[in-house]
Amino acid sequence: MTNRQWLLDHPTLLLFAGLGLVLLTATVIGRVLAMVHGDTPTIDNLNQRIDAWWYMVAAMGVAFLFGLTGLVILFALLSFWALREFLTLTPTRHGDHSSLLLLFFIGLPAQYALVWYQWYGLYSVFLPVYGFLVLAIAATLRGDTENFLQRVSFVQWGMMICIYFTSHVPALVTLPLILGRSSDGLLLIAFLVIVAQGSDVLQYIFGKLFGRHPVSPRLSPSKTWEGLVGGIASATLLGAALWWITPFSVPVAAGMAFIICVSGFFGGLVLSAIKRDRGVKDWGRMIRGHGGILDRLDSVIFAAPVFLHLTRYWYTV
Amino acid sequence: MALIRTLAARATARLIAGFARLTTGVYGDWRGCQPALNQRVYFANHSSHGDFVLIWTVLSVRARRQTRPVAAADYWNVPGLRRFIGAHVFNALLIDRRAGGGAAITAMNKALAWGDSLIIFPEGTRNTGDAPLLPLRAGIHHLARAHPAVEFVPVWIDNISRVMPKGERLPVPLLCSVIFGEPISAMPDEPRDAFLDRARAALLQLKPGEGPP
Numbered sequence: 001m002t003n004r005q006w007l008l009d010h011p012t013l014l015l016f017a018g019l020g021l022v023l024l025t026a027t028v029i030g031r032v033l034a035m036v037h038g039d040t041p042t043i044d045n046l047n048q049r050i051d052a053w054w055y056m057v058a059a060m061g062v063a064f065l066f067g068l069t070g071l072v073i074l075f076a077l078l079s080f081w082a083l084r085e086f087l088t089l090t091p092t093r094h095g096d097h098s099s100l101l102l103l104f105f106i107g108l109p110a111q112y113a114l115v116w117y118q119w120y121g122l123y124s125v126f127l128p129v130y131g132f133l134v135l136a137i138a139a140t141l142r143g144d145t146e147n148f149l150q151r152v153s154f155v156q157w158g159m160m161i162c163i164y165f166t167s168h169v170p171a172l173v174t175l176p177l178i179l180g181r182s183s184d185g186l187l188l189i190a191f192l193v194i195v196a197q198g199s200d201v202l203q204y205i206f207g208k209l210f211g212r213h214p215v216s217p218r219l220s221p222s223k224t225w226e227g228l229v230g231g232i233a234s235a236t237l238l239g240a241a242l243w244w245i246t247p248f249s250v251p252v253a254a255g256m257a258f259i260i261c262v263s264g265f266f267g268g269l270v271l272s273a274i275k276r277d278r279g280v281k282d283w284g285r286m287i288r289g290h291g292g293i294l295d296r297l298d299s300v301i302f303a304a305p306v307f308l309h310l311t312r313y314w315y316t317v
Numbered sequence: 318m319a320l321i322r323t324l325a326a327r328a329t330a331r332l333i334a335g336f337a338r339l340t341t342g343v344y345g346d347w348r349g350c351q352p353a354l355n356q357r358v359y360f361a362n363h364s365s366h367g368d369f370v371l372i373w374t375v376l377s378v379r380a381r382r383q384t385r386p387v388a389a390a391d392y393w394n395v396p397g398l399r400r401f402i403g404a405h406v407f408n409a410l411l412i413d414r415r416a417g418g419g420a421a422i423t424a425m426n427k428a429l430a431w432g433d434s435l436i437i438f439p440e441g442t443r444n445t446g447d448a449p450l451l452p453l454r455a456g457i458h459h460l461a462r463a464h465p466a467v468e469f470v471p472v473w474i475d476n477i478s479r480v481m482p483k484g485e486r487l488p489v490p491l492l493c494s495v496i497f498g499e500p501i502s503a504m505p506d507e508p509r510d511a512f513l514d515r516a517r518a519a520l521l522q523l524k525p526g527e528g529p530p
């Protein structure tokens with residue numbers, strides 16, 4: 001299913017047409033809000049976010065054209081940028097230089113090469129086992145013991161969050177799915193990304209409209225119970241409505257979407273905790289209005305491995 | 318010939334700036350002043366050979382043309398590519414290090430009188446130790462006193478020493494930022510040390526917090 005026959009495939013075109021329509025509606029609403037209320041910071045930021053979404057959907061669209069290879073390249077780049085944001089904010093020392101070089105220039109490309117090679121048995125242990133050991137050894141060889149455990153852990157966290165979990169998104173294409181309404185791995189990625197990002201967006205909208213009670217004021221002042229419940233409920237419905245692009249039945253699609261939303265929510269919370277610890281508001285400034293790559297990817301990062309394992313266990317031949 | 322050289326210099330400039338952006342993701346954080354074409358002396362902390370390239374990269378194309386990095390003649394005035402880049406791409410103000418501090422100040426005074434902006438590193442040498450900033454040399458005070466109308470902009474270059482620590486061969490692609498502070502100028506009767514302390518404080522104030530160890 002990774003060749004270009006999808007071009008003739010009805011669901012993918014329909015899906016992207018739908019996304020275009022949603023974005024168009026959002027763009028119009030954003031511009032009308034700006035005309036009615038003037039350029040308040042919130043509306044300004046909203047419009048920047050919507051504009052950035054056009055680029056993100058376009059990038060996904062281009063990657064879809066090239067199937068597995070396109071997605072591996074896109075997510076390898078996202079991993080690279082995410083890792084750069086993550087490690088920039090960590091207090092590594094001169095003694096970590098070889099660890100960092102190994103991670104950027106060997107660990108990252110090797111992990112994505114294994115995904116591209118569809119070698120599930122190795123790509124699922126390569127970084128957590130061998131990457132973990134090699135990073136610890138590389139840091140030891142430099143002989144700098146100051147804050148040793150802390151420094152090694154930071155680099156290992158960067159490896160897991162930015163490379164390992166993220167690489168599970170393109171890995172979805174490689175699953176030999178059972179016959180269902182759709183057995184296209186590409187569309188499975190679309191399902192994951194649309195539900196996880198949809199959940200973020202819907203939580204944002206519900207939070208802005210009805211948000212009163214913060215979930216965790218210390219971690220993230222903008223996350224409210226109203227936003228959380230409204231966002232997850234509506235994104236679960238969105239997932240159920242997208243059952244036709246998956247091998248799942250309608251209730252299973254809803255269940256999968258719910259799990260994606262919940263793990264995605266915790267992804268955002270955990271990465272917020274790290275940001276607070278590092279004393280920053282955003283991971284970077286790569287995506288206008290959103291912050292850094294990690295600010296946008298946090299939910300997908302936590303949801304991807306869970307979604308991959310559930311699907312692999314029950315829905316592959 | 319001159320036209321070809323100018324075009325080559327402009328293409329090389331884009332190439333260098335693009336490479337700097339790609340490897341370091343560098344961006345300019347204009348905290349205390351706006352990017353402008355006012356005559357300025359950008360004075361920055363110095364921890365790597367790539368420092369002035371980063372400042373130069375985040376300046377606008379027009380600002381680049383009027384801003385000259387002050388650099389060592391013995392490094393840049395070597396025939397071939399280096400001289401071409403030093404003279405035509407960066408339009409560097411080359412200082413003969415053997416001629417002593419007085420000659421260097423004279424050259425910088427001349428360039429400022431001519432209307433150029435400068436990029437200088439008042440620590441005088443690369444800081445490769447653990448201290449965030451070395452003591453500033455007195456030269457910056459001479460310049461500030463002689464040119465009261467020029468804006469002296471403190472610039473903090475963050476992270477470049479982590480990208481390529483001393484003695485390493487390969488850079489790690491971490492993000493760098495160039496933070497511009499509020500311009501200072503020497504007051505008429507200000508003693509040298511008071512001005513140097515102020516300049517030093519203006520630089521350190523821009524240094525991003527390190528967070529808990």
